[in-house]
Amino acid sequence: RLDVVKTQYTYYTRNRSKHDNTPLQFGAALIPVSPTAIYLGVALDQELRFREQGNAAVKKAQGALMALTSLARTNWGIPMRRFLNLVSTCVHPRSDYAAVVWHQYATNSKTVAQLDRVQRLAQRVALGAFRTTPTTAL
Numbered sequence: 001r002l003d004v005v006k007t008q009y010t011y012y013t014r015n016r017s018k019h020d021n022t023p024l025q026f027g028a029a030l031i032p033v034s035p036t037a038i039y040l041g042v043a044l045d046q047e048l049r050f051r052e053q054g055n056a057a058v059k060k061a062q063g064a065l066m067a068l069t070s071l072a073r074t075n076w077g078i079p080m081r082r083f084l085n086l087v088s089t090c091v092h093p094r095s096d097y098a099a100v101v102w103h104q105y106a107t108n109s110k111t112v113a114q115l116d117r118v119q120r121l122a123q124r125v126a127l128g129a130f131r132t133t134p135t136t137a138l
Helices: 051-069 080-096 099-105 110-127
Strands: 024-026 029-031 036-039 042-045
Touching (some): 042 051, 051 080, 051 099, 051 110, 080 110
Antiparallel strands (some): 024 029, 036 042
């Protein structure tokens, strides 16, 4: 049996004139065209630009890093090496999930800049550096 609620269908093309929004009829059920389909945790949009996947990776990495920042402060908290271990085990897997699939399409986009911003924030928290410290000095 086909579960209509869980079923997604979309066209993958960058040609805007080829986008067809007619629903797919499967028996008595109509399945509408979905602009993105999620397969194994990777958001695939119709043009395979992976913008949604990149934004989700940045959001998950930022959330994990913000949860860890309360553990490391300049006056108290865990040592820098332990914090960096936590970052590499908790933050990086969230930002790098399925990067083999989508990273080559995000090389010239704002996604890379946003992921770099998360990385710089992790370095600043680990080192106890000021917010205005240049990136090259970290």
